[in-house]
Amino acid sequence: MVIGKSWNQGLKNLLYNLLDRIYFKYFGTKLGNIALTKLIFERKI
Numbered sequence: 001m002v003i004g005k006s007w008n009q010g011l012k013n014l015l016y017n018l019l020d021r022i023y024f025k026y027f028g029t030k031l032g033n034i035a036l037t038k039l040i041f042e043r044k045i
Contacts, residue, residue, distance in 0.1 A: 015041070019041075020034055
């Protein structure tokens with residue numbers, strides 16, 4: 001259980017890292033967009 005959960009968390013962090021990079025690259029306004037995106041994903045995942 002614990003291993004599966006931490007692995008899942010690792011995947012989430014990886015996804016967030018990718019989103020951070022993509023948003024920073026294309027939009028530049030990182031903090032606002034990432035905060036919003038993370039809120040949205042937090043509800044979905």
